[in-house]
Amino acid sequence: MKPSLQRLIQDFKAGHPRALARLITEVENRENAHEEILEALYSRVGRAHRIGITGPPGAGKSTLVDALALHFQKQGKRVGVIAVDPSSPFTGGALLGDRHRMTRATQAGIFIRSLATRGSLGGLSEATPFVADLMDAFGFDVVLIETVGVGQAELDIIHTSDTVVVVLVPESGDAIQAMKAGLMEIADIFVINKYDREGAHRFQNELESVLSMQPRREGEWTPPVIPAVATREQGVPELAEALERHLAYLKQSGRFLEKRKHRILDEIERTAKDLLWRRLEGRLSEALTQQWLQRALKGEETPYALARRIVEQLSREA
Amino acid sequence: MKPSLQRLIQDFKAGHPRALARLITEVENRENAHEEILEALYSRVGRAHRIGITGPPGAGKSTLVDALALHFQKQGKRVGVIAVDPSSPFTGGALLGDRHRMTRATQAGIFIRSLATRGSLGGLSEATPFVADLMDAFGFDVVLIETVGVGQAELDIIHTSDTVVVVLVPESGDAIQAMKAGLMEIADIFVINKYDREGAHRFQNELESVLSMQPRREGEWTPPVIPAVATREQGVPELAEALERHLAYLKQSGRFLEKRKHRILDEIERTAKDLLWRRLEGRLSEALTQQWLQRALKGEETPYALARRIVEQLSREA
Numbered sequence: 001m002k003p004s005l006q007r008l009i010q011d012f013k014a015g016h017p018r019a020l021a022r023l024i025t026e027v028e029n030r031e032n033a034h035e036e037i038l039e040a041l042y043s044r045v046g047r048a049h050r051i052g053i054t055g056p057p058g059a060g061k062s063t064l065v066d067a068l069a070l071h072f073q074k075q076g077k078r079v080g081v082i083a084v085d086p087s088s089p090f091t092g093g094a095l096l097g098d099r100h101r102m103t104r105a106t107q108a109g110i111f112i113r114s115l116a117t118r119g120s121l122g123g124l125s126e127a128t129p130f131v132a133d134l135m136d137a138f139g140f141d142v143v144l145i146e147t148v149g150v151g152q153a154e155l156d157i158i159h160t161s162d163t164v165v166v167v168l169v170p171e172s173g174d175a176i177q178a179m180k181a182g183l184m185e186i187a188d189i190f191v192i193n194k195y196d197r198e199g200a201h202r203f204q205n206e207l208e209s210v211l212s213m214q215p216r217r218e219g220e221w222t223p224p225v226i227p228a229v230a231t232r233e234q235g236v237p238e239l240a241e242a243l244e245r246h247l248a249y250l251k252q253s254g255r256f257l258e259k260r261k262h263r264i265l266d267e268i269e270r271t272a273k274d275l276l277w278r279r280l281e282g283r284l285s286e287a288l289t290q291q292w293l294q295r296a297l298k299g300e301e302t303p304y305a306l307a308r309r310i311v312e313q314l315s316r317e318a
Numbered sequence: 319m320k321p322s323l324q325r326l327i328q329d330f331k332a333g334h335p336r337a338l339a340r341l342i343t344e345v346e347n348r349e350n351a352h353e354e355i356l357e358a359l360y361s362r363v364g365r366a367h368r369i370g371i372t373g374p375p376g377a378g379k380s381t382l383v384d385a386l387a388l389h390f391q392k393q394g395k396r397v398g399v400i401a402v403d404p405s406s407p408f409t410g411g412a413l414l415g416d417r418h419r420m421t422r423a424t425q426a427g428i429f430i431r432s433l434a435t436r437g438s439l440g441g442l443s444e445a446t447p448f449v450a451d452l453m454d455a456f457g458f459d460v461v462l463i464e465t466v467g468v469g470q471a472e473l474d475i476i477h478t479s480d481t482v483v484v485v486l487v488p489e490s491g492d493a494i495q496a497m498k499a500g501l502m503e504i505a506d507i508f509v510i511n512k513y514d515r516e517g518a519h520r521f522q523n524e525l526e527s528v529l530s531m532q533p534r535r536e537g538e539w540t541p542p543v544i545p546a547v548a549t550r551e552q553g554v555p556e557l558a559e560a561l562e563r564h565l566a567y568l569k570q571s572g573r574f575l576e577k578r579k580h581r582i583l584d585e586i587e588r589t590a591k592d593l594l595w596r597r598l599e600g601r602l603s604e605a606l607t608q609q610w611l612q613r614a615l616k617g618e619e620t621p622y623a624l625a626r627r628i629v630e631q632l633s634r635e636a
Contacts, residue, residue, distance in 0.1 A: 034622075035620065035622040038620050038622070039622070039623065042614075042620045043617030043618070044617065046617060257615070261611060264614045264615065264621050265611070265621075267622070267625070268614075268624050268625045268628070269625075271621060271622050271626075272598065272625040272628050272629050273595065273598065274625075275625060275629045276594055276598060276629060280594060293582065293583070296582045296586075297364070297575070297582065298361075299360045299361030299362065299363060299364060301360070302353065302356050302357050303583075304353040304356070304357070304589050305357065306586050307585070307586045307587075307590040307592075308593065310586065311594060
């Protein structure tokens with residue numbers, strides 16, 4: 001490990017937010033940096049409550065996260081925020097700077113980090129789980145992860161969070177729409193934001209009636225529906241309280257540990273596949289002689305038969 | 319191989335379109351069926367001109383493909399059409415039946431197949447390359463592949479086609495927009511469809527001036543811009559002629575073979591990775607003992623270190 005990185009990790013362990021910020025930058029910009037860095041910090045991971053906030057664009061997710069972060073802070077909790085912004089096609093970076101978003105939380109000294117959406121995780125940055133691990137290791141009690149609210153992105157958050165909050169607005173369309181988008185399956189808590197708008201009551205009734213129709217086992221969590229006007233902080237204490245209840249439910253039912261196990265298994269699988277991949281790629285071109293390729297071009301052998309032979313050969317050599 | 323499949327392959331070789339249709343269904347519905355089927359037909363693959371037709375929704379791609387298929391047929395060519403439809407969330411199948419689309423080509427006996435978009439190829443069905451191989455092996459001179467025109471889907475077509483036709487309309491927005499979407503890089507031929515609409519000339523000028531600014535080596539292909547009104551068949555002969563020219567360019571420059579080599583290499587790589595994957599998955603759960611997982615949960619070891627150990631272990635055993 002580079003001495004500069006060792007120094008950063010020391011400072012991180014001593015609780016300096018600037019070291020956290022710089023380690024996140026390392027993880028974002030350098031491939032596999034997370035392996036090296038988390039090696040040194042992994043014993044500290046596993047305590048934070050990871051809360052994913054998702055929902056369609058315009059639902060007011062940022063405002064809600066801002067208010068929620070402040071509320072938690074006032075309760076004496078240490079809070080970190082990950083905001084996943086759409087990639088800019090020009091810079092590959094975050095479109096909106098951290099300063100423009102969630103200004104009240106920023107002013108209150110809450111640690112906020114914007115990540116650009118890159119890589120394969122849909123609307124989440126590939127670095128999101130590692131950044132969440134870092135914030136967890138840093139000692140935050142709560143890590144809020146706000147996603148881009150589009151399509152698959154909304155659904156991917158479930159793999160990174162202990163609790164998923166789905167934010168809707170009265171005009172998001174009917175509950176059936178949310179159900180179709182797959183949001184019903186991933187929500188642990190619903191927030192109907194902008195509840196002062198027309199149709200809010202009707203939307204809440206609809207949503208609650210759809211929820212009541214879903215079969216649940218005894219003792220299973222039933223997602224509460226929380227009316228909110230995030231700009232006026234209405235509903236924010238209720239949301240915080242519901243999050244506490246969900247965390248207690250997760251811990252008592254053993255699901256908190258289960259979810260962590262799943263995240264670890266996902267990481268092991270992804271990393272193992274990656275390693276095998278790189279081994280393969282390095283040797284595929286050697287193994288695949290021009291002669292072999294000619295056989296495929298002449299139609300004497302399929303690419304599939306060639307692939308099988310290459311894998312056999314690699315296995316024998318290994 | 320099942321006797322029923324052997325019979326289908328016999329009928330396929332004898333030129334029965336129903337056998338082609340049923341083999342496509344096999345390939346679409348049964349995982350790895352393409353390996354078995356193409357084993358028997360691979361010597362026939364490699365002659366067809368694969369033409370991808372892409373562009374934003376509403377550009378009139380289907381109508382253009384319909385007219386183009388008929389035009390080629392009148393010239394005495396054998397034509398196959400692959401239309402990739404959006405997945406239905408209900409059936410997992412194609413939303414629009416073949417009958418509703420490209421009715422004139424259907425009436426003229428042209429072989430048309432809709433594929434549902436499934437799997438990882440964005441807007442293309444995973445089966446698309448295999449179905450193109452089958453149509454190629456069946457003896458079609460031209461295989462037209464019409465994609466769903468959304469985002470990544472538009473760009474993926476380049477891996478499956480010899481020639482990419484990008485269909486735009488005057489109101490698609492400016493040429494800069496097309497450039498941003500990455501369409502400029504993948505287009506071998508541009509069609510401005512609905513050319514009778516306002517702003518068509520200006521759009522053509524814009525597009526051509528952007529094209530003229532791109533650096534090209536001597537002898538390199540310059541994408542022509544073809545005005546068209548597909549509903550009245552205007553521009554269709556010009557498009558067919560440009561496609562002929564591009565095919566001649568590909569063959570003369572050696573790129574036709576190059577593209578085929580790339581497709582074969584892609585298939586070998588994909589299949590080899592798949593094989594390694596399946597080997598890994600079967601043994602990952604064995605290799606990963608509960609004890610190991612406990613070490614990660616306690617923070618004694620990272621998922622990355624565990625993954626490395628598992629891969630080492632699998633390699634030693636292999």
